[in-house]
Amino acid sequence: MLSNRxxxxxxxxxxxxxxxxxxxxxxxxxxxxxxxxxxxxPERRSDRATLFLHGAAGxxxxxxxxxRAAADSGSALTDPVFLDLPGWGExxxxxxxxxxxxxxxxxxxxxxxxxLGYASWDVVGHSMGGFIAMHLAxxxxxxxxxxxxxxxxxxxxxxxxxxxxxxxSVLPNFIALWRIMALLSALGPAGRALVNWMQSARLLRPAxxxxxxxxxxxxxxxxxxxxxxIRPPSFLAAVDITRGYDPDAVWAGIICPVTALKGDRDxxxxxxxxxxxxxxxxxxxxxxxxxxxxxxxxxxxxAVLDAMQLVGALSR
Numbered sequence: 438m439l440s441n442r443x444x445x446x447x448x449x450x451x452x453x454x455x456x457x458x459x460x461x462x463x464x465x466x467x468x469x470x471x472x473x474x475x476x477x478x479p480e481r482r483s484d485r486a487t488l489f490l491h492g493a494a495g496x497x498x499x500x501x502x503x504x505r506a507a508a509d510s511g512s513a514l515t516d517p518v519f520l521d522l523p524g525w526g527e528x529x530x531x532x533x534x535x536x537x538x539x540x541x542x543x544x545x546x547x548x549x550x551x552x553l554g555y556a557s558w559d560v561v562g563h564s565m566g567g568f569i570a571m572h573l574a575x576x577x578x579x580x581x582x583x584x585x586x587x588x589x590x591x592x593x594x595x596x597x598x599x600x601x602x603x604x605x606s607v608l609p610n611f612i613a614l615w616r617i618m619a620l621l622s623a624l625g626p627a628g629r630a631l632v633n634w635m636q637s638a639r640l641l642r643p644a645x646x647x648x649x650x651x652x653x654x655x656x657x658x659x660x661x662x663x664x665x666x667i668r669p670p671s672f673l674a675a676v677d678i679t680r681g682y683d684p685d686a687v688w689a690g691i692i693c694p695v696t697a698l699k700g701d702r703d704x705x706x707x708x709x710x711x712x713x714x715x716x717x718x719x720x721x722x723x724x725x726x727x728x729x730x731x732x733x734x735x736x737x738x739x740a741v742l743d744a745m746q747l748v749g750a751l752s753r
Contacts, residue, residue: 452502453656466549470537471523471530473545486555492564493675496526506738524671563587591710610704622669636664647704650730695721700729
């Protein structure tokens with residue numbers, strides 16, 4: 438949430454990532470299939486939080502450019518909770534639990550919010566975090582007050598996972614990334630060593646070209662964070678939670694305001710995904726962000742802040 442929000446700058450990727458700044462403390466909540474780690478302010482100011490959910494190959498720090506953009510504009514986020522989801526950042530994924538499901542992940546998110554004293558939540562999710570945000574809204578309509586998805590995982594990816602060969606042309610970049618992660622996972626420690634070598638040889642930035650509109654204008658801190666968060670087993674587990682999922686059936690009952698954003702050069706979300714969302718939830722708003730790839734929270738944080746305003750998450 439923002440207060441007294443003045444006009445913001447419209448620079449591309451104005452901020453890098455900040456791993457241990459901004460005055461946050463951490464709380465860990467454990468459950469089936471692993472844990473989640475909430476990064477939050479030391480004192481709760483209300484009983485309504487804004488939950489931020491990162492995507493696969495990310496952690497809570499992917500939201501720090503957004504937090505910095507808010508502060509730089511003279512505003513402040515109040516009661517934000519930035520979560521490390523199971524298997525990412527500081528949160529553990531239990532390899533003996535058989536893998537997380539969408540429900541076990543959402544139950545961990547809910548448990549963390551309730552442990553911190555928040556009875557209701559605005560939820561902002563990037564990529565896979567957007568998929569989780571929509572499921573939270575469907576399962577707990579009384580608690581979720583609004584949803585903003587930033588390049589959220591929807592129909593195209595779900596259908597690509599279900600039929601990767603038949604639907605290869607739908608999201609070819611995702612299918613290629615998925616196969617690479619499977620190979621790295623099979624290599625074990627050698628796969629991690631390969632990623633580390635690519636980063637030290639400065640070869641990782643070209644590898645993330647499909648994810649950003651202007652990959653060579655992205656802060657080195659972003660590329661470094663992506664290198665740290667390349668966790669093939671966690672990525673494969675994140676993909677698996679979409680198997681058999683039916684967005685039409687599950688999301689049809691969502692009653693809170695929903696705004697969905699994607700970049701105009703987003704390689705992992707299609708315009709047709711936004712069209713299908715409007716067909717399913719006619720009251721939802723969709724935004725195509727100009728000159729932006731898959732990471733609007735890093736590339737165009739102002740657009741995400743504006744979307745939060747649209748659903749009322751910033752007007753309490």
